[in-house]
Amino acid sequence: MIIDDHEVVRRGIAEIVDRADGLTVVAEAGSVAEAVRRAELVRPEVLLVDLQLPDGTGIDIVRTLRDKVPGARPIVLTSFDDDDALAEALEAGAKAYLLKTVRGAEIAEVVKAVAAGRTLLDERTVTRRRADHEDPTADLTPSERRVLDLIGDGLSNREIGERLGVAEKTVKNHITSLLSKMGLQRRTQVAAWVAGQRAAGWRG
Numbered sequence: 001m002i003i004d005d006h007e008v009v010r011r012g013i014a015e016i017v018d019r020a021d022g023l024t025v026v027a028e029a030g031s032v033a034e035a036v037r038r039a040e041l042v043r044p045e046v047l048l049v050d051l052q053l054p055d056g057t058g059i060d061i062v063r064t065l066r067d068k069v070p071g072a073r074p075i076v077l078t079s080f081d082d083d084d085a086l087a088e089a090l091e092a093g094a095k096a097y098l099l100k101t102v103r104g105a106e107i108a109e110v111v112k113a114v115a116a117g118r119t120l121l122d123e124r125t126v127t128r129r130r131a132d133h134e135d136p137t138a139d140l141t142p143s144e145r146r147v148l149d150l151i152g153d154g155l156s157n158r159e160i161g162e163r164l165g166v167a168e169k170t171v172k173n174h175i176t177s178l179l180s181k182m183g184l185q186r187r188t189q190v191a192a193w194v195a196g197q198r199a200a201g202w203r204g
Helices: 007-019 031-041 056-067 084-091 102-115 123-130 141-153 158-162 168-182 187-199
Strands: 045-048 073-077 098-099
Touching: 007 073, 007 098, 007 102, 031 045, 045 056, 045 102, 073 084, 073 102, 084 098, 084 187, 098 102, 141 168, 141 187, 158 168, 158 187, 168 187
Parallel strands: 045 073, 073 098
Antiparallel strands: none
Protein backbone atom coordinates (compact mmCIF):
# COMPACT_ATOMS: atom_id res chain seq x y z
CA MET A 1 0.00 0.00 0.00
CA ILE A 2 1.36 3.44 -0.99
CA ILE A 3 0.65 6.50 1.17
CA ASP A 4 1.69 9.88 -0.26
CA ASP A 5 -0.29 13.08 -0.69
CA HIS A 6 1.08 13.66 -4.23
CA GLU A 7 -0.85 11.61 -6.77
CA VAL A 8 1.99 11.80 -9.31
CA VAL A 9 4.41 10.31 -6.77
CA ARG A 10 1.94 7.55 -5.85
CA ARG A 11 1.37 6.66 -9.49
CA GLY A 12 5.11 6.55 -10.18
CA ILE A 13 5.81 4.28 -7.20
CA ALA A 14 2.81 2.08 -8.03
CA GLU A 15 4.17 1.56 -11.54
CA ILE A 16 7.57 0.51 -10.18
CA VAL A 17 6.07 -1.87 -7.62
CA ASP A 18 3.53 -3.42 -10.01
CA ARG A 19 6.30 -4.10 -12.57
CA ALA A 20 8.36 -6.04 -10.03
CA ASP A 21 7.88 -9.81 -9.82
CA GLY A 22 5.69 -10.92 -6.95
CA LEU A 23 4.61 -7.40 -5.90
CA THR A 24 1.14 -5.85 -6.25
CA VAL A 25 -0.18 -2.49 -5.09
CA VAL A 26 -3.39 -3.25 -3.17
CA ALA A 27 -4.32 0.32 -2.16
CA GLU A 28 -3.24 3.97 -2.20
CA ALA A 29 -3.98 6.84 0.17
CA GLY A 30 -3.20 10.55 0.37
CA SER A 31 -3.81 11.25 4.06
CA VAL A 32 -3.44 9.67 7.52
CA ALA A 33 -7.20 9.12 7.92
CA GLU A 34 -7.58 7.56 4.48
CA ALA A 35 -4.51 5.36 5.01
CA VAL A 36 -5.78 3.96 8.32
CA ARG A 37 -9.27 3.31 6.91
CA ARG A 38 -8.02 1.56 3.75
CA ALA A 39 -5.29 -0.42 5.50
CA GLU A 40 -7.86 -1.90 7.87
CA LEU A 41 -9.92 -3.00 4.85
CA VAL A 42 -7.17 -4.44 2.60
CA ARG A 43 -4.65 -5.43 5.32
CA PRO A 44 -1.49 -4.89 3.22
CA GLU A 45 1.76 -6.75 3.95
CA VAL A 46 3.95 -3.68 3.35
CA LEU A 47 3.23 0.05 3.71
CA LEU A 48 5.24 2.68 1.80
CA VAL A 49 4.63 5.80 3.87
CA ASP A 50 5.55 9.43 3.18
CA LEU A 51 6.41 11.48 6.29
CA GLN A 52 4.50 14.69 5.59
CA LEU A 53 0.77 14.38 5.00
CA PRO A 54 -2.00 17.00 5.12
CA ASP A 55 -3.53 15.72 8.37
CA GLY A 56 -0.46 14.44 10.23
CA THR A 57 2.70 12.44 9.61
CA GLY A 58 3.62 9.02 8.29
CA ILE A 59 4.79 8.18 11.80
CA ASP A 60 1.19 8.66 13.03
CA ILE A 61 0.17 5.98 10.50
CA VAL A 62 2.95 3.60 11.54
CA ARG A 63 1.96 3.92 15.22
CA THR A 64 -1.79 3.56 14.60
CA LEU A 65 -1.49 0.57 12.28
CA ARG A 66 0.95 -1.19 14.60
CA ASP A 67 -2.11 -2.12 16.68
CA LYS A 68 -4.86 -2.14 14.04
CA VAL A 69 -3.00 -4.08 11.31
CA PRO A 70 -0.09 -5.72 13.15
CA GLY A 71 0.98 -7.75 10.10
CA ALA A 72 1.70 -4.64 8.01
CA ARG A 73 5.41 -3.82 7.78
CA PRO A 74 6.04 -0.07 7.25
CA ILE A 75 8.73 1.51 5.07
CA VAL A 76 9.19 5.28 5.34
CA LEU A 77 9.77 6.86 1.89
CA THR A 78 10.56 10.55 2.26
CA SER A 79 12.58 13.49 0.99
CA PHE A 80 13.78 14.27 4.57
CA ASP A 81 17.29 13.04 5.34
CA ASP A 82 16.77 13.92 8.98
CA ASP A 83 18.18 11.98 11.92
CA ASP A 84 15.33 12.88 14.28
CA ALA A 85 12.73 11.68 11.77
CA LEU A 86 14.77 8.53 11.16
CA ALA A 87 15.02 7.75 14.88
CA GLU A 88 11.31 8.48 15.43
CA ALA A 89 10.29 6.27 12.48
CA LEU A 90 12.43 3.42 13.79
CA GLU A 91 11.05 3.80 17.32
CA ALA A 92 7.49 3.75 15.92
CA GLY A 93 8.16 0.46 14.15
CA ALA A 94 9.33 1.31 10.60
CA LYS A 95 11.34 -1.50 9.01
CA ALA A 96 13.25 0.69 6.53
CA TYR A 97 13.85 4.37 5.76
CA LEU A 98 14.22 5.34 2.10
CA LEU A 99 14.89 8.74 0.55
CA LYS A 100 12.95 9.73 -2.57
CA THR A 101 16.25 10.11 -4.42
CA VAL A 102 16.42 6.29 -4.42
CA ARG A 103 16.39 4.38 -7.74
CA GLY A 104 13.13 2.69 -8.72
CA ALA A 105 14.66 -0.78 -8.74
CA GLU A 106 15.90 -0.23 -5.21
CA ILE A 107 12.37 0.53 -3.95
CA ALA A 108 11.19 -2.85 -5.25
CA GLU A 109 14.18 -4.62 -3.65
CA VAL A 110 13.54 -3.00 -0.27
CA VAL A 111 9.80 -3.83 -0.41
CA LYS A 112 10.65 -7.49 -1.11
CA ALA A 113 13.22 -7.62 1.68
CA VAL A 114 10.84 -6.06 4.22
CA ALA A 115 7.99 -8.35 3.08
CA ALA A 116 10.33 -11.30 3.69
CA GLY A 117 10.74 -10.19 7.31
CA ARG A 118 13.97 -8.20 7.17
CA THR A 119 14.55 -4.88 8.92
CA LEU A 120 16.92 -2.64 6.97
CA LEU A 121 17.61 -0.29 9.85
CA ASP A 122 18.65 -0.87 13.41
CA GLU A 123 19.50 1.24 16.44
CA ARG A 124 23.24 1.04 15.65
CA THR A 125 22.71 2.63 12.22
CA VAL A 126 20.86 5.56 13.75
CA THR A 127 23.47 6.06 16.47
CA ARG A 128 26.27 5.94 13.92
CA ARG A 129 24.50 8.40 11.61
CA ARG A 130 24.03 10.80 14.50
CA ALA A 131 27.73 10.61 15.35
CA ASP A 132 28.56 11.36 11.71
CA HIS A 133 26.36 14.46 11.74
CA GLU A 134 28.33 16.41 14.32
CA ASP A 135 27.31 20.02 14.87
CA PRO A 136 29.74 22.23 12.86
CA THR A 137 29.07 25.07 15.30
CA ALA A 138 30.15 23.07 18.36
CA ASP A 139 33.48 24.95 18.71
CA LEU A 140 32.13 28.48 18.22
CA THR A 141 32.48 31.03 21.02
CA PRO A 142 29.30 32.77 22.29
CA SER A 143 30.26 35.91 20.30
CA GLU A 144 30.77 33.88 17.12
CA ARG A 145 27.37 32.21 17.63
CA ARG A 146 25.70 35.63 17.92
CA VAL A 147 27.45 36.77 14.72
CA LEU A 148 26.33 33.53 13.03
CA ASP A 149 22.68 34.19 13.96
CA LEU A 150 22.82 37.80 12.80
CA ILE A 151 24.32 36.77 9.45
CA GLY A 152 21.36 34.41 9.18
CA ASP A 153 19.05 37.38 9.86
CA GLY A 154 20.55 39.12 6.80
CA LEU A 155 22.52 41.85 8.63
CA SER A 156 25.64 43.39 7.11
CA ASN A 157 28.97 43.41 9.00
CA ARG A 158 28.41 47.07 9.92
CA GLU A 159 24.89 46.34 11.22
CA ILE A 160 26.17 43.36 13.22
CA GLY A 161 28.85 45.58 14.75
CA GLU A 162 26.24 48.16 15.73
CA ARG A 163 23.95 45.48 17.18
CA LEU A 164 26.75 43.96 19.27
CA GLY A 165 28.48 47.23 20.09
CA VAL A 166 31.81 46.22 18.50
CA ALA A 167 33.94 47.53 15.62
CA GLU A 168 33.27 46.25 12.09
CA LYS A 169 36.85 44.88 12.05
CA THR A 170 36.00 42.75 15.14
CA VAL A 171 32.94 41.35 13.31
CA LYS A 172 35.17 40.45 10.33
CA ASN A 173 37.59 38.67 12.69
CA HIS A 174 34.70 36.69 14.19
CA ILE A 175 33.50 35.73 10.70
CA THR A 176 36.99 34.60 9.62
CA SER A 177 37.21 32.45 12.75
CA LEU A 178 33.74 30.89 12.45
CA LEU A 179 34.26 30.15 8.74
CA SER A 180 37.42 28.27 9.63
CA LYS A 181 35.75 26.32 12.46
CA MET A 182 32.72 25.40 10.33
CA GLY A 183 34.79 24.41 7.30
CA LEU A 184 33.18 27.07 5.08
CA GLN A 185 34.78 29.62 2.77
CA ARG A 186 32.32 32.46 2.28
CA ARG A 187 29.88 34.51 4.31
CA THR A 188 27.07 33.56 1.90
CA GLN A 189 27.62 29.89 2.81
CA VAL A 190 27.09 30.79 6.47
CA ALA A 191 23.80 32.55 5.62
CA ALA A 192 22.69 29.50 3.58
CA TRP A 193 23.67 27.11 6.39
CA VAL A 194 21.67 29.09 8.99
CA ALA A 195 18.66 29.27 6.63
CA GLY A 196 18.89 25.51 6.10
CA GLN A 197 18.99 24.83 9.85
CA ARG A 198 15.99 27.08 10.47
CA ALA A 199 13.99 25.33 7.73
CA ALA A 200 15.18 21.81 8.47
CA GLY A 201 12.33 20.69 10.72
CA TRP A 202 10.85 17.74 8.78
CA ARG A 203 7.46 18.44 10.30
CA GLY A 204 7.47 21.67 8.30
